[in-house]
Amino acid sequence: MVVVDPACSRTDSCEQWFQPVRKTAAAGAARWITVVALLSTVAVSSRAQADLTPPGQPRTPRWVGHFTVFAANGLVGGLTAGIVQELRGGSFQDGFSRGFLGGALIYLGKRVTVGKWAGAGFAGREVAAIGTSVVRNASAAEPSLARIDLPLGPLPARLGITVDDSRDLRLRLDIVSAAWLLYGLLEPRFELDVGEALSSGVPVFRAVGGSVLERGQPALGVAVARNIFLSDPTASGGPVGTTPDPALRQTLHHERVHVLQQDFFLAAWSEPLTNAVFQRVAPGRWVPAHLAVDGLWWVMPSLRRWIYSPQDAYRFPTELEADFLAR
Numbered sequence: 001m002v003v004v005d006p007a008c009s010r011t012d013s014c015e016q017w018f019q020p021v022r023k024t025a026a027a028g029a030a031r032w033i034t035v036v037a038l039l040s041t042v043a044v045s046s047r048a049q050a051d052l053t054p055p056g057q058p059r060t061p062r063w064v065g066h067f068t069v070f071a072a073n074g075l076v077g078g079l080t081a082g083i084v085q086e087l088r089g090g091s092f093q094d095g096f097s098r099g100f101l102g103g104a105l106i107y108l109g110k111r112v113t114v115g116k117w118a119g120a121g122f123a124g125r126e127v128a129a130i131g132t133s134v135v136r137n138a139s140a141a142e143p144s145l146a147r148i149d150l151p152l153g154p155l156p157a158r159l160g161i162t163v164d165d166s167r168d169l170r171l172r173l174d175i176v177s178a179a180w181l182l183y184g185l186l187e188p189r190f191e192l193d194v195g196e197a198l199s200s201g202v203p204v205f206r207a208v209g210g211s212v213l214e215r216g217q218p219a220l221g222v223a224v225a226r227n228i229f230l231s232d233p234t235a236s237g238g239p240v241g242t243t244p245d246p247a248l249r250q251t252l253h254h255e256r257v258h259v260l261q262q263d264f265f266l267a268a269w270s271e272p273l274t275n276a277v278f279q280r281v282a283p284g285r286w287v288p289a290h291l292a293v294d295g296l297w298w299v300m301p302s303l304r305r306w307i308y309s310p311q312d313a314y315r316f317p318t319e320l321e322a323d324f325l326a327r
């Protein structure tokens with residue numbers, strides 16, 4: 001089966017997507033990275049579970065939690081790139097080892113994005129985007145930095161930079177994110193916090209005199225398709241009426257982590273799969289060249305809803321990670 005990557009704009013480089021990975025000295029290093037990554041992940045996973053549990057339960061040291069989040073990000077990046085490259089006729093090992101390194105960069109981005117300094121959210125999002133690009137390139141058996149895809153901060157657009165002789169720059173509209181941004185701008189119950197949006201690198205809306213709802217329940221905040229909606233701390237009747245500032249700041253950091261998770265899901269899974277479907281229905285290059293279509297943005301929230309009741313939703317892995325890092 002020939003798999004066509006629609007994001008690839010030139011015939012000569014498109015062919016590279018289907019070439020088996022060349023066996024080089026790097027293959028030996030890749031094997032070792034794979035083994036070390038798997039062993040370290042298994043070694044800490046049991047202890048670390050305890051640190052990612054909700055407050056009130058026994059905890060292991062914080063560094064163990066960080067190591068778990070690091071290993072989990074590496075594992076998700078590694079498995080994504082390993083499986084996709086294998087399906088494309090390449091090497092699982094090459095994909096896994098380079099994907100693991102991409103996942104490690106994503107972890108670094110998440111550490112940065114919860115920083116308390118102005119611009120931390122923006123900077124962390126870009127660092128994580130470079131890690132996500134490494135995963136995507138490893139999935140395609142291309143050089144790790146062949147193509148870098150960066151979100152343009154709070155704007156619903158992504159800049160694709162091809163790092164070869166062509167130096168191709170391509171701006172794509174993140175259409176699902178743009179739709180939610182438009183909703184926030186047009187809905188009178190929300191106000192765009194421009195300063196916080198610039199600092200966070202993502203649109204941040206504040207509810208005016210009310211709370212945002214998640215599964216019908218008032219919540220402090222929610223991140224939807226790379227837009228953050230926060231409740232009004234002065235609203236009465238909701239959970240935020242007496243919420244102190246530090247808790248709201250923690251909520252903002254929690255949602256920033258969700259945005260980075262959504263960036264990864266968009267670039268590594270949703271956009272490539274959506275493009276593949278588009279190519280079957282309406283072959284052509286216009287859509288993948290100009291739009292980043294997050295056709296599967298609803299998958300993760302739906303999974304969480306199907307698997308867990310509202311009381312247990314915090315157990316979903318993306319929630320555990322966001323809670324831990326924002327703490």
Ligand SMILES: [Zn+2]
Pocket residue numbers: 254258319322
């Ligand atoms: Zn959450």
